[in-house]
Amino acid sequence: MGNCDSQLAEQSKKNRKINAELVISKKQDENVIKLLLLGAGESGKSTILKQMKIIHDNGFSHDESADKIKVVCANAIQGMGALLQGMHSMHIDFASKNCVAHEKLVMKTLENGEEFRNFNNEMYEALKMLWKDKGVRAAFDSRENFYLHDSAQYFFDALDRINDRNYVPSEQDILHTRIPTMGVIEVKFTMKNKIWRVFDVGGQRSQRKKWIHCFDDAKALIYVASLSEFDQVLLEDNATNRMQESLQLFKQVINNRYFTNTSVILFLNKKDLFEQKIMNKKRSIRKAFPNYQGPDENYDAAVEYIEKQYNMVNENTDKNIYVHHTCATDTEQVQFVLDSVLDTILSSKLKGCGLY
Numbered sequence: 266m267g268n269c270d271s272q273l274a275e276q277s278k279k280n281r282k283i284n285a286e287l288v289i290s291k292k293q294d295e296n297v298i299k300l301l302l303l304g305a306g307e308s309g310k311s312t313i314l315k316q317m318k319i320i321h322d323n324g325f326s327h328d329e330s331a332d333k334i335k336v337v338c339a340n341a342i343q344g345m346g347a348l349l350q351g352m353h354s355m356h357i358d359f360a361s362k363n364c365v366a367h368e369k370l371v372m373k374t375l376e377n378g379e380e381f382r383n384f385n386n387e388m389y390e391a392l393k394m395l396w397k398d399k400g401v402r403a404a405f406d407s408r409e410n411f412y413l414h415d416s417a418q419y420f421f422d423a424l425d426r427i428n429d430r431n432y433v434p435s436e437q438d439i440l441h442t443r444i445p446t447m448g449v450i451e452v453k454f455t456m457k458n459k460i461w462r463v464f465d466v467g468g469q470r471s472q473r474k475k476w477i478h479c480f481d482d483a484k485a486l487i488y489v490a491s492l493s494e495f496d497q498v499l500l501e502d503n504a505t506n507r508m509q510e511s512l513q514l515f516k517q518v519i520n521n522r523y524f525t526n527t528s529v530i531l532f533l534n535k536k537d538l539f540e541q542k543i544m545n546k547k548r549s550i551r552k553a554f555p556n557y558q559g560p561d562e563n564y565d566a567a568v569e570y571i572e573k574q575y576n577m578v579n580e581n582t583d584k585n586i587y588v589h590h591t592c593a594t595d596t597e598q599v600q601f602v603l604d605s606v607l608d609t610i611l612s613s614k615l616k617g618c619g620l621y
Contacts, residue, residue: 364395
């Protein structure tokens with residue numbers, strides 16, 4: 266009997282210890298908010314993640330910034346390579362015959378996988394001369410007909426600065442860099458007594474199957490869609506309209522059973538580039554939405570229509586989508602939006618959505 270009492274006492278002690286550990290674990294879990302950053306390739310979600318690091322995680326150190334030099338150089342060379350390919354697909358000739366040799370250098374560098382290195386004088390001159398060529402500029406002005414990264418012009422215009430031997434990438438340079446996200450990247454920071462864990466997962470088609478293991482226990486997801494891609498095609502097949510691809514992906518995400526009790530925040534990103542296309546270049550969103558009946562050269566009408574298309578694919582009428590229009594490279598604007606979003610996630614309005 267005494268032995269039995271002793272065993273019961275020991276078991277009771279173990280139970281109390283386990284319960285105490287569970288309480289501690291629960292409190293720790295309550296202090297951690299897990300966010301998913303989703304979106305199609307090149308929507309700008311990785312730029313949003315970089316902004317979170319800049320705003321909430323002390324930004325990039327000098328060494329971290331210096332490590333990005335080769336990425337900056339690679340993005341400039343990759344951009345020129347894509348532009349040259351687009352130029353030939355449209356049967357546009359160089360204005361200067363000297364550019365033929367410059368083109369060979371760029372394409373050979375890309376074929377050999379040697380773009381991730383600092384410029385030498387030959388590469389710098391090649392990129393400068395190509396960017397000045399009227400034929401190359403004509404292709405650039407028709408870039409909606411082929412794949413070209415949004416930051417290409419940013420780096421072409423910065424070639425002199427990038428070539429300086431004392432060059433260290435600025436925050437803006439880093440925000441404009443582009444490396445396709447492979448797998449999952451995490452940024453962790455503390456704000457309002459909570460630990461925020463934000464996960465950026467690959468947006469290319471080949472990477473999306475890796476999202477599934479991230480779905481469990483996410484408190485909210487931020488879906489990033491590029492407004493400016495309404496007249497662009499996918500990198501993967503050079504044919505599919507990128508906005509339609511993003512819209513279909515959002516439909517899969519918003520109606521996924523894993524997200525039934527997860528708050529969804531939609532960033533309609535690259536609003537600055539979108540406005541330029543609509544207002545200055547007089548492009549119409551009918552390229553992506555043939556049924557659009559609204560006025561042309563009207564930013565508000567166009568963005569309202571696109572926002573409506575995203576809301577329409579939500580099959581759960583009880584689920585709200587919190588929409589923000591963003592420019593991911595504008596730190597001040599992104600900080601304002603992120604503060605609003607993080608407050609929304611913490612607010613009592615979302616408690617009923619299973620956020621706590």
